[in-house]
Amino acid sequence: MNDIATVRKKHAVKKKSNGKNCLGENRYHGLLYIAPWLIGFVLFTIYPFFSSFYLSFTKYDLVSAPKWIGLRNYERMFRDPVFIKSITVLMKYVVCEVPLKIIVSLLVAMLLNMKLKGINFFRTAYYIPSILGSNVAIAVLWKFVFQSDGLVNQVIGLFGGQPVGWFGEEFPALMTIVLLRVWEFGSTMVIFLAGLQSIPTDLYEAASVDGCTKIRQFFKITIPLLSPTIFYNLVMQLIAAFQEFNGPYLITKGGPQNGTYLLSMLIYDATFKDYKMGYAAAMSWFLFVIILIFTVLVFRYSKYWVFYSDDETGKGDA
């Protein structure tokens, strides 16, 4: 450990001196190289970020100039039954989708981590749903699969079960969207796969020699060593789930009885259909704060279960 630290320090010193030498023309070159990204970031992220904050305190219909109305948009939000419903639906969705997707992608990643003939074919095949993304064709497919005489109900019928009314009731309708997203486990799965492959095999070998069962190995070796990857996937999936839009927009249109009317869809409707830019901006800020709170919570509690094997700063920071 000490050796590494000194090498790093040396590097740091070297970099510093380099930087001093290069001050002057090279500094501007560097800026020039990142300019396209920087301009895009300022124009399309930073600027809208702050202007939406301003707009959230206004009444703005796209056509006439924004009118300052103070906190009225925020007050209105908590009196709006559709908004309240949307938040509860969103929470249900996140609670169902995130753990399910992480578990499914971890299981598939472990399957695909086995040394089998033609494993690369399977890895590609399992990744395909993620490439298809959420295009319109998938939405149509989903409607067919879940309609009253669709594939899913036929399969349930084969096993003697009663057909489920997928789109007619709130919870099953929400589940069709959850299942769509879980089905697209590809990218999470690939990250898990990389994480699994970086676990040293000698640990498993040693455990086997000591007579440790596979299940025990999984909980005592795989999970702890994979915890940084799980943590990363959890944060990314959490953020993505809160922002879910395409699923309900394409499959259920928010129905039935607003049972799948997720917040981003409500924001979209308020913006482009009801021309309520100010209200929509206020709701996006609310969504932003919710995601922020959840992300911060996950980060805070990560120290109890995330284990960084090779990072000496990991413990110090927390």
Add this chain to the structure above:
Amino acid sequence: MKKLISIVLSAAMLAGTLAGCGESATNSASKADASASSQATSSTVSDNNGIPTDEVTLRVEWWGGDDRHKATLKAIEAFEKKYPYIKIKAEYGGFDGMQEKVNTQMAGHTAPDVIQVNYDWIASLSKDGKGFYDLNSLKDIIDLTNWDEDTLKFGMRKGILNAIAVSTTGRSFFYNKTTFDQLGVEIPKTWDDLMAAGQKFQAKGKDYYPCDFDTGSGFTSFYMALAYEQQKTGKEFLSQDGQIGFTEDEFKDALDFYKEMEKNHVTRTQKQIQNDAGSTALYQTNNFISGKVAGFLEWSSSVGKFKQVLDSKNNTLVLGDLPILKDAKMSGWFVKPSLLFAINGETKYPKQSALFLNYLLNDPEASKILGTSRGIPSSKAAIAALKQSDPKLEEDIAYQATMQINNCKPTLESPYMDNSEMKKAYVTAVQSVSYGTATTEQAAKTLYQSMQDTLTDIVE
């Protein structure tokens, strides 16, 4: 350190959430500048209509299906041949996302010169009536005498003619005659007939329904109940200037009537409709194609796709009578423009745009090319030309339905009726009644309240 970086990165990702909602408020003064400068650019050379013959390019935007795209492009070609100094750049697509596109274009001052608009957009895009070009000022070029006063009224906003209705439409009942014949039931003519047909269908087969009322974006369930209640009370449910005409009790009565339809097996419940195929359109579902759902309420301008499906199955689609109460105080059924054309208020070429619009809507040659791709044209010149070129026009089911609505002394739909927030209120009311999550009384109360809230917000 690692954590810090991840926190910063996550924050940056979050920022993306909000990125969609920022649109700068450029001052509206530039609007006035643009129209002022457009006057100055008019050239000295003009044709016999007083239209400058400098070569210009107009941008024209519309939505529609394939048949409309093909016909319009053909008409544009003919126009360019006739007026070689005007080039047309066509921008077209499906209806999905079109409202969002036009809104953004109008806000960003990049809207095309000639725009196809939906009825309910005018109120929001032209709040003060000055959002589009005043077409009355171009009446030397566009022959406005081809439309009657009621039709022109649809495009009026604060006394200014913002747009012209290409065609008008209303909803009529259509039935799958093959199914009715099979079950030995007569095509309903009145509300009572419809209720009776429901019970007869139920007796013959549980999955068979004489009609279908939904809560999709078209809210036919509520539409039907409104027509009934208007007949009963003689009041307009929503006035042209956005005043609610019904009382809470009358809304309750309308919702009760809908519930009655469900009980009598006239329509499937909302839950059944949703379960069947989610948000898939009726004409694409098995229950309709197989003839089990044997009737529907639809715009005369959109009945074509239903007919096509049934034709391919050798089933016959017929137009039913509009059900009207015996002691009705008014016909109760609605009429609205199926779509309108407007000229951008900021256009540099108002005269050329007007010339193109007049060609598209009134010219016999264009009328023949366009046919009924935008419904049965309401321009007298166009319909005359169309009848001449297509002697079978009067046998067309869409034509018959349009005439049925036009001749029933319909109520002019309020421009606020199809507002998206209003629609949400109707749909919520019907769904809560159908799912049984609210009594009709509660639903009517909520409905009235949310309509009132929306209207105070959007009516100026």
